[in-house]
Amino acid sequence: xxxxxxxxxxxxxxxxxxxxxxxxxxxxxxxxxxxxxxxxxxxxxxxxxxxxxxxxxxxxxxxxxxxxxxxxxxxxxxxxxxxxxxxxxxxxxxxxxxxxxxxxxxxxxxxxx
Amino acid sequence: xxxxxxxxxxxxxxxxxxxxxxxxxxxxxxxxxxxxxxxxxxxxxxxxxxxxxxxxxxxxxxxxxxxxxxxxxxxxxxxxxxxxxxxxxxxxxxxxxxxxxxxxxxxxxxx
Numbered sequence: 325x326x327x328x329x330x331x332x333x334x335x336x337x338x339x340x341x342x343x344x345x346x347x348x349x350x351x352x353x354x355x356x357x358x359x360x361x362x363x364x365x366x367x368x369x370x371x372x373x374x375x376x377x378x379x380x381x382x383x384x385x386x387x388x389x390x391x392x393x394x395x396x397x398x399x400x401x402x403x404x405x406x407x408x409x410x411x412x413x414x415x416x417x418x419x420x421x422x423x424x425x426x427x428x429x430x431x432x433x434x435x436x437x
Numbered sequence: 438x439x440x441x442x443x444x445x446x447x448x449x450x451x452x453x454x455x456x457x458x459x460x461x462x463x464x465x466x467x468x469x470x471x472x473x474x475x476x477x478x479x480x481x482x483x484x485x486x487x488x489x490x491x492x493x494x495x496x497x498x499x500x501x502x503x504x505x506x507x508x509x510x511x512x513x514x515x516x517x518x519x520x521x522x523x524x525x526x527x528x529x530x531x532x533x534x535x536x537x538x539x540x541x542x543x544x545x546x547x548x
Contacts, residue, residue, distance in 0.1 A: 356534060356535045358535050358536075360537075362478075365541075365542075366541055366542075367441070367527055367529075367539030367540050367541045367542055368480075368527070368529075368537070368539045369539070370536055370537070370538075373535060373536060375534075375535075412478055414480065416535065418534055418535045420534075423468065423485055423487070423492055423493060423534070424482055424485070424493055425482065425535050425537060426482075427479075427480040427481075429477075429478070429479055430478045430479070430480075
């Protein structure tokens with residue numbers, strides 16, 4: 325069975341600072357990995373996805389993530405935080421042999437002026 | 438034009454009542470899902486349907502019954518509501534594996 329672990333339930337950064345949200349995965353078969361964002365009182369929105377092509381994946385709103393098999397990680401980064409980035413971020417995993425998308429416990433990103 | 442729409446957005450009801458949540462998607466996707474998000478924001482899949490056929494049925498109490506009249510609709514009926522059913526229920530649809538489009542959620546409060 326596959327799973328993801330998000331380290332840090334809360335991350336706070338200043339506007340303009342680097343954003344780093346951590347995600348480690350566990351999967352016995354090649355994983356497909358995703359980052360989703362949830363703004364207050366809204367549904368989740370796909371930020372980016374890794375599906376065994378390029379290991380560095382670029383997403384919307386300036387976010388990117390790098391798949392590192394040796395570290396079983398898929399951390400999300402953004403060079404410069406904006407106030408509008410404040411939200412809950414979820415890492416998720418699935419594989420070729422299931423339709424089930426498993427979510428991590430989420431990381432709340434706060435951005436201070 | 439909303440891609441995945443759920444109604445109602447809010448439900449407040451008493452324990453023991455029955456309630457339904459409706460979901461419709463206009464994206465032409467074959468697969469639809471119900472997810473439950475608890476008060477700690479944890480998201481858990483409940484059901485998925487592919488073209489009206491039940492594919493995933495997690496260990497959900499049988500008080501929860503999904504129904505898909507066609508591939509654009511997936512409804513959720515809950516019997517004999519309990520306090521622990523209070524949560525936000527999200528409907529989603531997908532075309533490619535893992536790429537889900539979510540509705541805005543239906544917040545259920547059981548008193």
